Each structure stands twice: as C-alpha cells, then as structure tokens.
C-alpha cells in the first residue's frame with residue numbers, strides 16, 4: 507500500500523571524471539564527465555523507505571539542474587504519496603505547468619531534466635513501497651491506472667487515451683509467456699568499445715574483449731573526421747565480421763546534406779542506423795536524411811536529446827526515424843516515456859533506448875522490459891544500449907548475461923547510488939574532486 511508524506515528532499519551534484527579517459531566522448535561532447543543531479547526523497551512513513559532519482563548531465567551545468575530541482579521542490583514537499591500516485595497525471599501536469607517555471611521550458615531543457623530527476627525518485631519510492639522492481643509494478647498495473655499516469659495533452663491528434671487503452675488491452679495477451687521469455691534477458695548492444703576519444707589500439711582491445719564476452723551488436727562514434735571514421739569503421743567491421751550488427755552515432759554533428767553525403771561514404775560498412783545525424787530539433791531534416799539513407803539500408807535513430815513527447819510525435823508523423831531512442835532521464839520520467847512507447851507502438855517503430863551515461867542503463871532497462879511484456883510484444887529490430895561504466899557506484903547495478911539485460915529483481919527503479927560513492931564524487935567538495943581541482947590549480 508502506498509503511504510507517507512514526503513517530508514524531506516535532498517538534491518546533490520555528483521560527477522565522475524570520465525573525460526580523463528575519453529570514456530563517453532563523441533563528435534560533439536569531447537570531454538564528458540558523466541554526472542547526475544541526484545535526488546533523495548524521504549517520507550514520514552515508518553517503513554524508512556526512500557525514493558532515489560536522477561537525471562544525467564555531463565559535468566558543468568549539473569549545479570544548474572540542482573537549482574531547478576530546488577525550484578520545483580515545493581510541488582513535492584509535504585505531498586502525500588497516495589495523492590501523488592492517485593492522480594499522477596495531475597501531479598505531472600502540476601510540475602510541468604508551474605506558471606512561472608514553465609517559462610524556462612516548457613517541458614524541455616534544464617527544468618525538464620529536473621522534473622525527470624524528481625519524478626524518477628517518486629517512481630522509485632512507489633515501486634519500493636509496493637515491493638516490486640519498477641518494470642513489474644508497470645506490468646502488473648491495470649491499463650486504466652497506467653493511462654492515468656500519462657499527460658495526453660499535445661498528442662491526442664495521434665494517440666487518444668482510448669487508442670492507448672486498446673494497445674494496452676491487446677498487450678495483455680501473451681504477457682505471461684513474454685515474461686518467461688525474459689528469463690534469457692533483453693537483447694543489448696555495446697557502445698563501450700568505440701568512443702571517439704579512444705585510440706585504435708584501445709578500440710581493438712575492447713572489441714576483442716567484447717567479442718569474447720559474446721557481444722554481437724556494436725556502436726561506433728563517428729562525425730568529426732571522415733578519414734578517421736573510414737579507418738575506424740573498417741577496423742571494427744573487420745573485427746566483428748559481416749554478420750554482426752554495427753551502428754553509428756554522430757551526436758548531431760552534421761548539417762542535413764552533409765549527413766547524407768558523409769553516410770553515403772560509410773555505407774560500405776553496413777551500419778544498421780545512423781544516430782543523431784543532425785540537430786535533435788530538426789524533424790524535417792531527419793525526414794530528409796531518412797528518405798536518402800533508407801534506400802542504402804541505413805535507418806535513422808534519434809531520441810537521447812529529444813525534449814519531450816511532442817518532438818517524438820512529430821518525428822513519427824514525419825517518418826523521420828526508423829529507430830526510436832527513449833531516454834529515462836531526459837523525458838519527464840516514466841510518465842512521459844509511457845506515452846512515447848505507446849506512440850511508437852501505434853506507428854510500429856522499434857524502440858531501442860539510449861543508455862550512454864551514468865545510471866541510464868540501470869533505469870531504462872525497466873522501461874524496455876515493460877515495453878516488451880506489455881506493449882511492443884516483439885524483439886524484432888530491438889535492443890537496448892549498454893555501456894560498461896560506473897555501475898559499481900549503484901546499489902542495484904544492472905546484470906548483463908550473454909549480451910542481454912537480466913530483468914532486475916530488487917524493488918524500486920535501480921536508481922539508488924552507494925552513499926560512499928556519492929560522498930566521494932560530490933562536486934566540488936568530494937574527495938575525488940578536491941584532489942582533481944587542487945591538481946589543476948598547481
């Protein structure tokens with residue numbers, strides 16, 4: 507049973523110096539320090555359970571997201587959890603429609619990242635109180651309750667609540683069998699071999715290890731220098747052979763014609779998709795790129811920097827993407843992701859979540875497992891991203907077996923970080939940063 511009034515909200519700026527090793531680097535983000543605005547919610551209930559939530563950032567700017575979380579805090583503090591989840595759509599709307607704060611969004615940018623961190627903590631708390639991993643909480647929820655968590659404003663022209671209900675009703679058939687199928691895990695791909703800042707030797711070594719570990723799907727960063735891309739893509743394709751799957755990610759580096767031209771030159775390496783070829787806001791640009799590249803056998807994937815459900819709606823309407831990448835920390839938490847999963851189902855576009863970042867694998871595995879069991883009912887052309895960084899800082903880290911995500915068993919949203927890790931990496935006074943900042947001064 508849901509219980510307790512939220513009586514304390516704490517938000518911390520946690521940063522990991524991943525840029526030092528080039529981990530996470532791409533054509534636009536050359537020095538990312540994987541970071542999070544990390545929220546902890548406490549209630550006055552006797553169970554002592556806390557809700558943990560985060561949103562992903564790249565180092566600088568995390569303090570801005572922390573400010574935005576504090577600015578939104580009054581919407582959460584002193585609320586009864588029963589009232590929140592009893593009208594989750596209303597609560598989502600309250601957060602995203604704050605008459606003053608929405609001016610610096612709306613439902614986009616810093617304020618939406620802050621919303622995601624807060625709502626992720628609420629979902630974690632709810633799942634913990636129910637004693638279920640988040641994916642199971644969603645799978646067990648009756649369709650009407652699930653729909654009551656979604657704000658359909660701005661998307662009813664493509665998906666009404668009744669249509670969404672029909673999708674969920676259809677999804678009830680075979681749910682049990684699909685749940686059993688996941689004993690073998692949800693298929694994953696790795697991005698960890700080929701960050702842009704890695705040398706060819708590192709790429710080769712990591713690729714050899716990944717092949718030994720049974721990985722069959724790989725993503726390589728491209729977009730800064732064509733000759734480098736040709737060399738690196740040849741190297742990785744030669745190592746993995748013609749049958750395994752290769753994806754490419756340009757992280758918004760190109761103009762539209764440039765994307766088409768560049769990818770035509772990389773087509774010989776048979777990429778399944780090109781990810782974020784251009785600005786994430788350019789829906790018609792993505793459509794033009796799709797139109798040019800699909801005949802070459804290359805799909806367009808995007809989503810990790812799509813602000814909200816409206817952008818996804820238009821990408822789908824415009825046939826601008828062939829693979830849709832939800833993100834657990836950029837959209838307004840589970841609530842908004844549910845609406846995108848349902849729209850993707852309606853348009854029959856496979857969802858392949860983004861997870862390159864700290865904590866993103868931990869969170870998004872719940873959403874994609876739920877998607878498979880209750881919405882998509884298919885594994886065709888579907889896989890979830892995996893990166894092998896920083897899991898050791900989480901209390902309930904992802905479990906990968908045979909290149910697949912094993913369904914989490916612990917209650918909650920797998921969002922809780924180890925307190926010791928948080929303390930050490932808190933910016934700027936944690937042990938790790940004190941040392942690094944002192945070294946920079948000398």
Ligand SMILES: C[C@H](O)[C@@H](O)CC(=O)C(=O)O
Pocket residue numbers: 529530531532535538564697755757810860861862863891
């Ligand atoms: C800056 C991040 O590491 C980004 O490169 C992640 C990404 O694009 C992905 O995982 O995909």
Ligand SMILES: [Mg+2]
Pocket residue numbers: 755757781782810860862
């Ligand atoms: Mg990407």
